[in-house]
Amino acid sequence: MDEDDVTLLLKSEVDVLRARKEGQRLARELGMTAIDSVKVATAVSEIASNALFHAREGSVNLRMLCSGNRRGLSVTVADRGPGIADLEQAMRDGFSTRNSLGIGLGAARRMMDDFEVNTEIGRGTTVTMAKWKD
Ligand SMILES: Nc1ncnc2c1ncn2[C@@H]1O[C@H](COP(=O)(O)OP(=O)(O)OP(=O)(O)O)[C@@H](O)[C@H]1O
Numbered sequence: 001m002d003e004d005d006v007t008l009l010l011k012s013e014v015d016v017l018r019a020r021k022e023g024q025r026l027a028r029e030l031g032m033t034a035i036d037s038v039k040v041a042t043a044v045s046e047i048a049s050n051a052l053f054h055a056r057e058g059s060v061n062l063r064m065l066c067s068g069n070r071r072g073l074s075v076t077v078a079d080r081g082p083g084i085a086d087l088e089q090a091m092r093d094g095f096s097t098r099n100s101l102g103i104g105l106g107a108a109r110r111m112m113d114d115f116e117v118n119t120e121i122g123r124g125t126t127v128t129m130a131k132w133k134d
């Protein structure tokens with residue numbers, strides 16, 4: 001397996017934890033600060049746990065980015081679940097359809113530099129996010 005491009009399947013909480021750890025490891029390997037690495041880990045964990053909970057399963061791809069002399073980590077979490085009907089509402093802190101805090105999406109967006117959600121009702125959700133090394 002190419003260690004700079006890792007894909008993990010999400011079928012249980014253990015996989016979410018694995019993805020979290022792998023995100024943190026790659027961020028550290030890129031030379032990110034401990035704080036930024038924890039931000040990456042937390043964002044991966046929130047978005048992966050959304051895929052697991054709201055779509056039952058999904059996948060996480062972690063990839064090193066190199067753009068000029070910028071280095072970073074790209075994270076793509078994809079699922080084939082129900083999709084999100086109102087993304088703007090879902091992004092708002094406090095909105096949850098699972099009677100939870102409803103802060104996962106917002107927190108992940110704030111912890112990463114780039115954050116994009118593609119979602120379609122009945123087809124699934126893909127979150128693509130990245131963090132760049134300072
Ligand atoms: N992958 C997904 N598939 C379908 N719906 C999703 C997905 N991710 C998020 N959502 C919707 O967006 C809402 C907000 O997500 P968010 O992660 O912010 O909060 P939450 O998962 O409800 O609670 P928590 O704060 O524990 O993460 C969810 O309640 C759900 O309705």
Ligand SMILES: [Mg+2]
Pocket residue numbers: 046049050103104105
């Ligand atoms: Mg969540």
